[in-house]
Amino acid sequence: MHETAVAQSLIEVISQEAEKRCARPIRAKISCGQLNMVNDEVLSFAFEAVAQGTRCEGMGLEIEHKGLQAECWVCNHTFAVDLADVRCPNCGTENFRLLPDAPLLLEEIEFEEGADDGEG
Amino acid sequence: MAKVDIGKKILNANETYALRNRELLARHKRPCFNIISSPGSGKTTILVRTISDLADRVRIGVIEGDIQTDIDAERIRATRAPAVQINTEGACHLSAAQVNHALEKLPLERLDIVFIENVGNLVCPSAFELGEDGKVVVLSVAEGDDKPVKYPAIFAKSQVLLVNKIDLLAGGAQVDFDLDRVRADARRLNKGIEIFPVSAKTGEGMQNWYDWLAGQVR
Numbered sequence: 001m002h003e004t005a006v007a008q009s010l011i012e013v014i015s016q017e018a019e020k021r022c023a024r025p026i027r028a029k030i031s032c033g034q035l036n037m038v039n040d041e042v043l044s045f046a047f048e049a050v051a052q053g054t055r056c057e058g059m060g061l062e063i064e065h066k067g068l069q070a071e072c073w074v075c076n077h078t079f080a081v082d083l084a085d086v087r088c089p090n091c092g093t094e095n096f097r098l099l100p101d102a103p104l105l106l107e108e109i110e111f112e113e114g115a116d117d118g119e120g
Numbered sequence: 121m122a123k124v125d126i127g128k129k130i131l132n133a134n135e136t137y138a139l140r141n142r143e144l145l146a147r148h149k150r151p152c153f154n155i156i157s158s159p160g161s162g163k164t165t166i167l168v169r170t171i172s173d174l175a176d177r178v179r180i181g182v183i184e185g186d187i188q189t190d191i192d193a194e195r196i197r198a199t200r201a202p203a204v205q206i207n208t209e210g211a212c213h214l215s216a217a218q219v220n221h222a223l224e225k226l227p228l229e230r231l232d233i234v235f236i237e238n239v240g241n242l243v244c245p246s247a248f249e250l251g252e253d254g255k256v257v258v259l260s261v262a263e264g265d266d267k268p269v270k271y272p273a274i275f276a277k278s279q280v281l282l283v284n285k286i287d288l289l290a291g292g293a294q295v296d297f298d299l300d301r302v303r304a305d306a307r308r309l310n311k312g313i314e315i316f317p318v319s320a321k322t323g324e325g326m327q328n329w330y331d332w333l334a335g336q337v338r
């Protein structure tokens with residue numbers, strides 16, 4: 001459900017960037033960590049719905065998920081965490097610390113070429 | 121111009137307010153905890169009991185988040201502690217901006233600790249920083265002992281886990297709940313998490329929570 005709030009914030013950030021460049025955004029790529037609890041389908045639906053009537057209407061949205069990483073206390077190995085079976089794949093212990101989860105990030109925007117009166 | 125690298129946090133607007141809240145609370149030296157759980161786990165009952173039991177030692181103020189009604193704020197005010205109610209009108213979590221307006225209404229100079237009781241929901245509130253010092257997750261035994269595995273984010277991000285309604289485990293007849301499993305699953309995600317089994321109804325185990333809380337007062 002919080003995907004609607006994420007979609008609203010995303011549209012605000014994209015609109016600011018588009019305004020700065022006087023260009024029409026056609027596609028955006030975002031990334032998020034595992035603990036942001038973002039569901040692709042729900043976010044895409046919310047984005048499409050909230051974008052109506054804004055300069056983001058009709059935009060494509062690509063969502064990349066970044067897995068959780070952990071660092072083993074015993075052997076210092078850094079590894080991708082599988083929450084269903086959390087142990088160090090190198091030494092087998094459960095003695096590790098989770099590294100900070102990736103934030104919700106707007107990675108890139110693709111703008112329409114040659115449109116509007118932008119300088120680029 | 122085609123593809124442009126941006127690299128901006130999507131929840132920047134929320135985080136700006138969270139930072140503002142953090143600065144305001146730090147200026148008053150007031151520790152602040154964000155309480156998160158499913159609906160009905162006993163967040164408000166825990167707060168009411170905590171406020172009453174610590175009345176002569178720790179002054180507590182509460183920001184209450186609910187979709188509708190000010191029932192919870194009224195329960196807090198009945199203890200004579202100050203409470204500000206936020207109605208999210210459908211939203212499943214509190215935002216830092218809402219908390220910012222509520223903080224302005226609390227008499228911070230006359231408080232020792234501020235609690236934010238988030239909207240009852242084990243998923244969404246964990247994604248929105250409010251400027252708190254730490255999150256406290258409440259899990260009541262009737263919800264089942266599989267919750268840390270099923271909802272890992274909030275257990276990974278919380279400083280304290282209160283396992284509430286342990287009075288229901290007495291006699292063993294009413295609820296199947298493996299406390300050791302919850303401990304192991306929560307610690308696997310979060311080595312530093314403090315875990316206090318409590319009953320806000322009978323008071324059992326609450327002293328451990330109070331001792332921890334007293335250690336947070338600046």
